Amino acid sequence: MFDLIFSVFEAWNVLGLILMASVFLVIGGGMVGYFLFWSLKARKIKGRVAGIKMVGNASRNDDSNPADPPVDGKGALPIVMILFFILFPMIFMGIGVWMAYTYYDLTSNGFRVEANVVRNESSTDSDGNTSYKTVVSFTDRNGASHEVRDTISYGSSPSFDIGSRIGVYYDPDDPTRFVLDDFWHNMGISIAFIAFSSVFILIFSSIAIYGNKPARKGLKGKVSKGGYGQETYYPVFEYRTPQGERAEFTGSVGGNTFLHILPGTPVSLLMIPGDPPKVKKRGYISLIFGLIFLIPGLFIGQMALAQFKFSFGVVLLIGGAVAFIFFKAVKFLDKIPSEDKRKGWEALRSGEAFNSENFKVTSKDNSSKGRLLTSGEIRDRTASQVKVTRISGYIMLLLVLGLSIGAYYAGLSMLSYVNEGISVRGEVTGLRSKRSDDSTVYHALVKFTDKEGKERRFEDSVGSSHPSYKQGDDVAVLYLPDSPGDAIIDRGIWNWTLSGLLAAGAFFLLWAALASFRTVARAERSVSFRTAL
Known part of the structure; x- marks a missing residue:
């Protein structure tokens, strides 16, 4: 049955x-x-x-009276916008800067020693997502032993294998204040906070500057308050x-x-x-x-x-x-x-x-x-659309920068697997489901034996709404000698999907941004448009 x-x-x-x-x-x-x-x-x-x-x-009147009284509550909108686009991003930027300062302060002024990974403590949120924090033990230069837990957690799978060794920098005045000797482990979140906060602030600043900038001569028009x-x-x-x-x-x-x-x-x-x-x-x-x-x-x-x-x-x-x-x-x-x-x-x-x-x-x-x-209506709308299109172009350039950085590091990571990785056979031992509000994603659990004869287990980072594997499936595994715990299922050319999609997105947005700037330039100098008016 x-x-x-x-x-x-x-x-x-x-x-x-x-x-x-x-x-x-x-x-x-x-x-x-x-x-x-x-x-x-x-x-x-x-x-x-x-x-x-x-x-x-159709109900909007382009000739609305500019002296109409403001709508109740409208004065609160700028305050809400400032809170959302300036204050909150600055808080996240401050967190990112503090994390970066802590890392560079300890790596520059702290003492470096070797530590052992004792265990990985896991925690699960309300959506069923699991994150891991590494616990390490080390002996400081005074001979005292310490067992401390990392403050940074990542999901999917532990960042470091139990029993592996990794360098730590600690504060000689307070050895429990430490960082692991891994740049991206410490700086990844910091860079993300600073980058995305900067994008929000730049977007709001662009709207504030260019949104009130007068239209160029020849494209001036009456811009409706209703938009x-x-x-x-x-x-x-x-x-x-x-x-x-x-x-x-x-x-x-x-x-x-x-x-x-x-x-x-x-x-x-x-x-x-x-x-x-x-x-x-x-x-x-x-x-x-x-x-x-x-x-x-x-x-x-x-x-x-x-x-x-x-x-x-x-x-x-x-x-x-x-x-x-x-x-x-x-x-x-x-x-x-x-x-x-x-x-x-x-x-x-x-x-x-x-x-x-x-x-x-x-x-x-x-x-x-x-x-x-009418000609006048086209003129009014063109003045408004030129501003919006120019701002959109700058926003897309910022997104291009973010996608390009992501594509570069994703490709660099995959290139390290291609050049330095060791290929072995593995077996799917089961599936782990992670449920969000409206869907369930399945990740394969895989075990393999490395070249040193030690059995390793990992959770595949790629998930899908339908299970891609079943228990007992034989799969190709690719792992780095220095970090076998970060193994991946070798999917051949599909390993490059993430970096390829990010690069394609960056290329498409770059094309769209340049097209926006060309469109604005044509609108501002279009002889045919001014003739039509």
């Missing part, structure tokens, strides 16, 4: 992965296919932006049909800015001839989002196939799913009138239902969407 239950749960896990992969692949494949269809079928034509349509925020945050803008494109007639269509993709599609901006369009022709703006959004779904879908599918094992549980679940779908299909068909069902079956038998002429690609008509903005 227990074998059957275990088989069903195992099948549920694998089939869940297969279903997830299928959904990702269908969505991603459909979006990529849509992009390829338009790229291969449509003609490339030239057009230009003829105007901007606005949807939303334009609830508005969505759609470009109106102008082009010529194959017959030489002038035509317009409203784009289907809207946004909260139009700096990149100011009136008069030339654009590339795709057109499928017809009456009327089907037109859309040329772009790579569907391809990019399609790949975002396709690549994880392939990874999840590969993981599901690697775990798939035909069993009675698989047959039971698939049979149940087929029966459920059949039941729903029968109920749906019962609601269709008999005459419509007869015509449908005849179309299927004759093959007419599969005639390609019955499948049509359309471009949605958005001509009735919103209203056209």
Whole structure:
């Protein structure tokens, strides 16, 4: 009985992965296919932006009286903003600076001795996450023995193995005040506190400085107190049909800015001839989002196939799913009138239902969407959007810096495993689940024997919502000779996933930041825009 239950749960896990992969692949494949269809079928034509349509925020009056009394409680907003973006970050920055000062003070003025790792004390929070603090023993220069606990804790697995030796720096006047001789163990949290606090302070300072900075000459406009945050803008494109007639269509993709599609901006369009022709703006959004779904879908599918094992549980679940779908299909068909069902079956038998002429690609008509903005309204919104876009560019550059640092050190760490690591075989001894508010993540527990014949155990740092391994699985293990406790499951090229994703994120944000600055520059010097006004 227990074998059957275990088989069903195992099948549920694998089939869940297969279903997830299928959904990702269908969505991603459909979006990529849509992009390829338009790229291969449509003609490339030239057009230009003829105007901007606005949807939303219709009740706001651009000509509101500037002398309107302030809303009750609004005066407290700057105080809240200062507390959140200045005071709290400065507190965390102070903690980081104090931790850094303590480390450098002890390493510069303290005495260094060798210590033994006695044990690792663990604690678990309300979410089930476990953190570890290292307890070491050492003998100071006066011959006195001390057993002290580190003040810094990390999760996932202990930072140091029991029985290993590590250097410590201690205060000769108070030997219980000490730090371990490991830079990143002590400075990692300190650097994170200082860096993220600086980002918050810089963001707030940028908003305070640039948010009140007057717009450049030529882009001055009246900025509404209510703002334009609830508005969505759609470009109106102008082009010529194959017959030489002038035509317009409203784009289907809207946004909260139009700096990149100011009136008069030339654009590339795709057109499928017809009456009327089907037109859309040329772009790579569907391809990019399609790949975002396709690549994880392939990874999840590969993981599901690697775990798939035909069993009675698989047959039971698939049979149940087929029966459920059949039941729903029968109920749906019962609601269709008999005459419509007869015509449908005849179309299927004759093959007419599969005639390609019955499948049509359309471009949605958005001509009735919103209203056209006037020249004055475009000028006002451009002045506001230039400020916001410039600030966004600076924020993205700060994020690029953080992601680049993370990618560098993640790649450096993995490079040390590649160059210095020792590869052995290990065995999965079990799974540890960690539950958060809305999901459960599973981490593999692995044991292996190092080159010295000592058995080691570790918890895999990579977790997933579906167990990637099961008890008894044979896995490749990679560990460093100096720290066998920091071993990892060797996943080949997938070991570089973290550094690769961080680097890709940094590259994408850098491109987005530079694009923001170029967009602002074009908006400020755009002759076509000023002509349109």
